[in-house]
Amino acid sequence: MKINILVMVLFLLQMFVPVTGLASTTGHTVDIQAATQHVSTQQGESYDTFIIAESPYGFAETVKQLKLAIVANNFRFIREQTVDYGFVSEAMSSDNEVILYFCNFALLDEALQLEKRVGVFLPCRITIIQEGDTVKMIALNPKRLKEALFPSLALGRMCETMHDVYQHVLDEAAL
Numbered sequence: 001m002k003i004n005i006l007v008m009v010l011f012l013l014q015m016f017v018p019v020t021g022l023a024s025t026t027g028h029t030v031d032i033q034a035a036t037q038h039v040s041t042q043q044g045e046s047y048d049t050f051i052i053a054e055s056p057y058g059f060a061e062t063v064k065q066l067k068l069a070i071v072a073n074n075f076r077f078i079r080e081q082t083v084d085y086g087f088v089s090e091a092m093s094s095d096n097e098v099i100l101y102f103c104n105f106a107l108l109d110e111a112l113q114l115e116k117r118v119g120v121f122l123p124c125r126i127t128i129i130q131e132g133d134t135v136k137m138i139a140l141n142p143k144r145l146k147e148a149l150f151p152s153l154a155l156g157r158m159c160e161t162m163h164d165v166y167q168h169v170l171d172e173a174a175l
Helices: 005-015 059-072 105-114 116-121 142-148 153-173
Strands: 002-004 029-031 038-040 046-048 050-055 076-082 097-103 124-131 134-140
Touching: 046 050, 050 059, 050 153, 059 076, 059 097, 059 124, 059 134, 059 153, 097 105, 105 116, 105 153, 124 153, 134 142, 134 153, 142 153
Parallel strands: none
Antiparallel strands: 002 029, 038 046, 050 134, 076 097, 097 124, 124 134
16 A cells, blocks of 8 residues: 655654655655564564554544544544645645544653653654545554663553554544
8 A cells, every 4th residue: 555655754753663665656655564564572572563444434534533532532632634734835735644633641641750752752643544445544553662762661561551542542433
């Protein structure tokens, strides 16, 4: 599947994963399979870099359902932003690629008490992308952050919890 390179840049800046296999149909695409790396840890755990769910709905309904799932899981919806916001004029902006930002401020405070640097990855975000008839919801897997940047036991547990939260929100939005 091909997605806008700007989406990948946002993800890659967060986790410092090199992407290979660039392909170009519009001059700005990258193969998501090349960026979705499966990671094995020294502890024998195995997980994907991204949590990806396909929506059974169209783009607008997926955005609506995801917002409802975010609120239903005790998070506050913060904003919706096009992926290319600030990179192109509004007239050129893509209407089928958005990022939803959301936060649970109690979890935010708990995470920041454990490690101040985690603030770089907050608030939580899920990117929604439509290509043709397919709509995908994509989030950075917090387990990737645990291994790569925050190996402390307490923060590791929080990353595990946040993985489960992301998965639950995506699953609920795709019902």
